[in-house]
Amino acid sequence: MTSPKPLEIPTMDMTSKEVLRRIEVGGDMLLNMGPQHPSTHGVINFLVQTDGEVMKRAIPEVGYLHRSLEKIGERCTYNGYMPYTDRVDYIAAMFANQGWAMAVERLLGTVVPERGEYCRVIACELNRIASHLISVGTMAMDVGAVTPFPYALREREFINDLLEELCGARLTYNYLRIGGVAFDLPTGYEEKVATFLDHFEKILDEFNRLITYNEIFIKRLAHLAPIPAQMAIDYCLVGPNLRASGVKFDVRKDLPYSIYPALQFNVPVGKGEMGTLGDAWDRFWCRVEEMRQSCRILRQCLAQIPKGGEIMAKMPRKIKIAEGTEAYSRIESARGDMQYYAVAGPGENAWRVKIRTGSFTAMGIIDALSRGLMIADLVALIASLDVVAPEIDR
Amino acid sequence: MTFEEIHQRLVAKFGERVGPLAPANKDAWALVQTAAIVEVCRHLKEDPELAFDCLMNLSGVDWPKKNQIEVVYHLWSYSKRHSFILKCQLDRAKPEIASIESVWKSADWLEREQYDLLGINFTGHPDLRRIMMPDDWIGHPLLKDYKEQPEWHNITTTRDSPLDGFVRLDELRKKAAAAGAESAAPAPKKELLQ
Numbered sequence: 001m002t003s004p005k006p007l008e009i010p011t012m013d014m015t016s017k018e019v020l021r022r023i024e025v026g027g028d029m030l031l032n033m034g035p036q037h038p039s040t041h042g043v044i045n046f047l048v049q050t051d052g053e054v055m056k057r058a059i060p061e062v063g064y065l066h067r068s069l070e071k072i073g074e075r076c077t078y079n080g081y082m083p084y085t086d087r088v089d090y091i092a093a094m095f096a097n098q099g100w101a102m103a104v105e106r107l108l109g110t111v112v113p114e115r116g117e118y119c120r121v122i123a124c125e126l127n128r129i130a131s132h133l134i135s136v137g138t139m140a141m142d143v144g145a146v147t148p149f150p151y152a153l154r155e156r157e158f159i160n161d162l163l164e165e166l167c168g169a170r171l172t173y174n175y176l177r178i179g180g181v182a183f184d185l186p187t188g189y190e191e192k193v194a195t196f197l198d199h200f201e202k203i204l205d206e207f208n209r210l211i212t213y214n215e216i217f218i219k220r221l222a223h224l225a226p227i228p229a230q231m232a233i234d235y236c237l238v239g240p241n242l243r244a245s246g247v248k249f250d251v252r253k254d255l256p257y258s259i260y261p262a263l264q265f266n267v268p269v270g271k272g273e274m275g276t277l278g279d280a281w282d283r284f285w286c287r288v289e290e291m292r293q294s295c296r297i298l299r300q301c302l303a304q305i306p307k308g309g310e311i312m313a314k315m316p317r318k319i320k321i322a323e324g325t326e327a328y329s330r331i332e333s334a335r336g337d338m339q340y341y342a343v344a345g346p347g348e349n350a351w352r353v354k355i356r357t358g359s360f361t362a363m364g365i366i367d368a369l370s371r372g373l374m375i376a377d378l379v380a381l382i383a384s385l386d387v388v389a390p391e392i393d394r
Numbered sequence: 395m396t397f398e399e400i401h402q403r404l405v406a407k408f409g410e411r412v413g414p415l416a417p418a419n420k421d422a423w424a425l426v427q428t429a430a431i432v433e434v435c436r437h438l439k440e441d442p443e444l445a446f447d448c449l450m451n452l453s454g455v456d457w458p459k460k461n462q463i464e465v466v467y468h469l470w471s472y473s474k475r476h477s478f479i480l481k482c483q484l485d486r487a488k489p490e491i492a493s494i495e496s497v498w499k500s501a502d503w504l505e506r507e508q509y510d511l512l513g514i515n516f517t518g519h520p521d522l523r524r525i526m527m528p529d530d531w532i533g534h535p536l537l538k539d540y541k542e543q544p545e546w547h548n549i550t551t552t553r554d555s556p557l558d559g560f561v562r563l564d565e566l567r568k569k570a571a572a573a574g575a576e577s578a579a580p581a582p583k584k585e586l587l588q
Contacts, residue, residue, distance in 0.1 A: 066526040233447050236500030341453050354453040364503035
């Protein structure tokens, strides 16, 4: 078999705003993948320029789910914005809640009571496991392994039940409040979470045997679309995508917030075990390992949580902050470093809310990575970056 | 490095073009002259002591009262684990600033977003198109004086609120109290259901 010819990537006149309409196809095929495509994880469109099965370029077109959440943030009161933040990322809504709560707490200088912080971390880590389960399950399904998906979703149902018991909602929680949490843990909740963890840690090993170290799966994903560390940083990849490239950075460890300094956990970093450092398999493996670390965190939280005590700080009924005060919050969401930039307005609402999410920057790298990949690999690449459409568009 | 040390290094290199460190409430920031932004950013990235290898966030803030649009750059260094904030103030009538896409790749999408939502023109950007709104949308939604167009391709962008005409119970009570009829409990149901 002869080695394939190096691809010629056509240069385009990028100065025009109408660039997408004027791709010089010249013998290539121009495909629209999306916006209603099952493997794009939501409503995203990819304009794919291909030569047979090989892509020359895939240009992501986003914005189909833009709900102007930042504009809504300027109209709502600080407390009133909390339910909207759920809709930033419906798979890991608890983190979007926490980012907003922490941004306003920084504006106010509020200190959250310890039990409230523990409630937050328990809810968030449960949510992280749920989110990663969706991610690894759908990724396996996108590359053709259908079996792990129901396995993952079955476990996620337990977490949904636990979170429903905690805050009454299964997806958009609206559980956190500025200054604490809405509800205390129900009676016997600790035991229920512990029972789930006992069960889930065994399932994780089973999951590893089923798919993570499955030879066919490894062959499919190893060496696929590796991202060098420098490129990942340059494109501002965050979270498991960044760590898979070998950059050991976790906001929980490096810029500790909440009660994370009191907890022991490891930060899984990609090692290029099965192929190249930072390939799709590394990203998959990082998420599986993070679930295990979340279990560790949860066990410590259950052991350390103070018995009784306040869950909410004393908050004024109406929050007013001096105009022009600004705060920046960074939290480690399931999709990585989630950042809120909030500027206080003259009244009871913010002047500007900016949400920088992991999915948004991860989409920016697809154009650069897609050159020379197969079309089927694009599906695996999107899945391995774990993008969630509403989080891109906000 | 702390904010102060980073700022001192910047001032030593760029002099007047980097403003004083704002005695900010929480996170300190420095104002940079609009014309010098690319140079300052490149220095921040390439100076081995500063080594800001990542542009975390780029936001625009509209201030109609000051007749300004502020561009805020949040920088982060993975190698040194420190952060810094730069600000540029643009004229509201013609917001224009040089693109820093050549310094950090992540600026590509972040700048496109701010162009789309606030109309900031990043000169030298390789692909400055709308990203969230449709290509033929009129106006920039995050501007404070933005007025939404009534329809787009024959699709109306507004609809009547189903709550229009409803009267709130407490307002009815207030009105009744003001009228002096304290005992006469208003019959809210009728109004609420219309």
